[in-house]
Amino acid sequence: MVLEWLYGFRQWLREEHRSRKLILFIVFVALLLDNMLMTVVVPIIPNYLYQLDTPEAPPPNRSAPASFHSIVSLYDNSVKTSGTAASSPVTAVSTVTSPGPTAGPANASDCPTSTTGLVNENVKVGMLFASKATVQLLTNPFIGPLTNRIGYQIPIFAGFCIMFLSTIMFAFSSSYALLFVARSLQGVGSSCSSVAGMGMLASVYTDDEERGHAIGIALGGLAMGVLVGPPFGSVLYEFVGKTAPFLILAFLALFDGALQLFVLQPTKVEPESQKGTSLFTLMKDPYIIIAAGAICFGNMGIAMMEPTLPIWMMETMCARKWQLGVAFLPASISYLIGTNIFGTLAHRMGRWLCALIGMVLVGFSVICVPFARDIYGLILPNFGVGFAIGMVDSSMMPIMGYLVDLRHVSVYGSVYAIADVAFCMGFALGPSIGGSVAESIGFPWLMTIIGLVDVLFAPLCIFLRNPPGSEEKIAILMDSNCSMKTRTYSTQDPYQGHDPDLDEDYDEDYD
Structure with missing residues (x-):
């Protein structure tokens, strides 16, 4: 019975190996696992490193409210707050073990009288978390x-x-050096994916x-x-241990x-049937720079x-420690909503206008x-931030991809390397600059300042309304998008030939 099921599943994969939906599912799962691994370490690493550095001390309490303190790094970098969690475990214990009606509106640890302890950055945790974004930033151009x-x-x-190797290393590493290598390897794997x-x-x-909807x-x-990673890691670390969440992610990675x-069959190098535009040439294109700038400053x-x-x-x-993490949840939820809504709607209203x-x-x-x-009072502003970033991305x-089709050769690796570099720069420069600036002039x-920068950058998106291109390119795009039946893939499409998923009627002309 099992063999028959496996045979049927294999036959289905063979029949669907050119399905665009299956390719989209593979990319979706790859990005899901990458970002779960990126954020699952946030509630785990500060606590784990503390136990490694102070083995003679009692382990910090990992109760649910304290563990939510680490969820503040929902996207990647939580250097200062994670450092506070790692360097103040006794405070977390006293907060949890000393509740009572006489404690007042909040505990002493939640109402600091000075900012000295708060801004004391934990260098080891900061370097560990930043290594992924740094390595990814350096790898993308290659x-x-x-x-x-x-x-x-x-x-x-x-x-x-590479991602599977990184996940296994996280599961079984028992030293800071190995954890650092695992995090850096994740940057390489994330760049590839x-x-x-x-x-x-x-x-x-x-x-x-269709491209906008798929992306x-x-x-x-x-x-x-990003949304699921921190609570997933926190709960499993609390009740099972450090290894469990990473082993589950490794199993899901094996599935992907x-x-x-079966689907991509990555066994042969695809010959370069059409030479793509060089990375340097794309970086000189002002319209691509505007799009990359919107991604960078928006995030x-x-x-x-x-x-x-x-x-x-x-x-x-x-604020109590659990509130520090919950405050960021509206941004993650609204980002998920925004990307799904405007993946299709942005095409109808104009992508330049949606980004603006x-x-x-x-x-x-x-x-x-x-x-x-x-x-x-933070729910509505943070919801707006996440929703708006979803609109921009x-x-x-x-x-x-459209700018490459219109102004260059339709080969997309280099242009999405630029997009990923812009994304990484936003999350690499933002926390490093933000902490020092906030300490100097206040939050x-x-x-x-960053709000005004975003507002002042917005009008540049108007230039993306009708970017210039050769008449030949425009004619090709118009003909391709107005086609009522089967369409051909670009020269870099790994699945040349007929695709049954493309046999659809399209009633709308390209605008």
Whole structure:
């Protein structure tokens, strides 16, 4: 019975190996696992490193409210707040073990009288968390041109292999050095998965509207990984131990790798049938730079909030530790909603307009954050931040592919390497700059500055309304998008030939 089921499943995979939906599912799962691994370590590593550094001390209490303190790094970097959690375990214990009606509105540990302890950065935890974004930033310029030469299948499968190795290392590493190597390896694997995955989607979904919808779904995997990762890691670390969450992620990664073997069949190097535009040439294109800038500055707002908002909440709201993490949940939930809604809607309203509105909304939402007086006052501004970033990302990612189609050669590895570099720069520069600026001029002024930067950058998106291109390119795109029947893939499509999923009637003309 089992053999018959396996045979039937294999036959189904063979029949569907050219299905665009299955390719989209593979990319979705790859981004989901990558971002779950990126965030699952946040509630685990500070506590684990403390136990490694102070084996003679009693282990810090890992109760649920204290563990939520580490969820503040929902996207990647929580250097300062994670450092506080790692360096103040006794405080966390006293907070949990000494409740009572006489404790007042909040505990002493939640109402600090000075900011000295709050801004004391834990260097080891900070370097560990930052290593992933740094390595990914350095790797992207090499992965993009590589996919142009050998296709997308081998790089995305290599990303799975590296990610699986990184996950196993996290599960069984018992020293800071090995954990650092595991985090750095994840940066390489993430670069392979994101650049090759986005490039593959752009090559398979040649219609601009369908491409935007597909990329919006894929970005939903990113958002879901960011949302699920911290509580997933916190609960399993609390009740099972450090190894369990990573072994579960490794098993899910094996599932994604098996799908890639059957569907993508990454065994042969794809010959370069058409030479792609060089990375340097794409970086000189002003329209691509505008799109990359929107991705960078749009995400920099939430990146700056990560290390600074929790400290400000403790200073002004006397916030409890679990509130520091919950405050970021509206942003993650709304990002997931925004990417799925505007993946399709942005094409109808104009991607440039969607990005422009998103940048303005990010700016005003960020400026409104310091006006909150309690955690409930943060719900609406943080929801607006996440929703607006979803608008920007779901608009700019498809525009990157469209600009290459319109102005360059339709080979997408390098342009999505630029997009990933912009994303990583936002999350690498944001926390590092935000912490020092907030300490110097205060959190409200920091939010005002980054909000104004987003608002002032927004009008540049108008240039993306009708970017110039050769008449030949425009005619090809118009003919492709107005086609009523079967369409051909781009030159980098790993599945040449007829695709039954493309036998659909399209009643709308390309606008």
